């Protein structure tokens with residue numbers, strides 16, 4: 001993950017609160033065929049999960065919360081002009097993952113959060129061109145750190161789920177689920193069955 005801000009350094013952890021989608025080659029919805037549903041994505045990450053993740057992170061790293069993550073298609077690093085543009089857009093970190101995962105997780109009513117560990121300063125810092133060897137060194141350190149953070153996070157997840165992620169599809173399905181093709185219903189059954197009438201179950 002690349003930093004777009006001076007105060008976010010390599011090996012810091014960022015738990016973003018917002019996303020800007022610059023991907024264009026990825027299937028980003030389960031509802032692209034017979035069934036139409038519009039989920040709310042104004043707050044793309046689960047706040048409860050992000051809070052637990054932040055607590056686990058604080059033990060191991062400097063943590064920045066609620067930043068904006070820019071997701072580019074890649075695979076490539078930004079040009080300097082793009083990097084500076086993304087700064088003007090309010091980006092804090094930049095990477096090539098998290099989308100469409102965050103959106104698909106919301107559609108599937110799963111809690112989703114991101115642990116982003118910084119490896120470089122992207123391309124906005126004129127004196128610090130992206131260097132693969134330096135990035136790999138930070139990446140190796142971050143991988144060890146991520147394992148420790150996840151080990152601390154897992155026991156914290158053993159609590160009742162109270163967030164709204166579990167109801168993300170409620171009142172969002174525009175199509176009558178009784179009228180869709182049976183094969184399409186079967187494809188989506190694990191996601192939509194609780195909102196369907198008994199006719200399809």
Ligand SMILES: [Zn+2]
Pocket residue numbers: 046047048049110111112163164165166
């Ligand atoms: Zn949640």
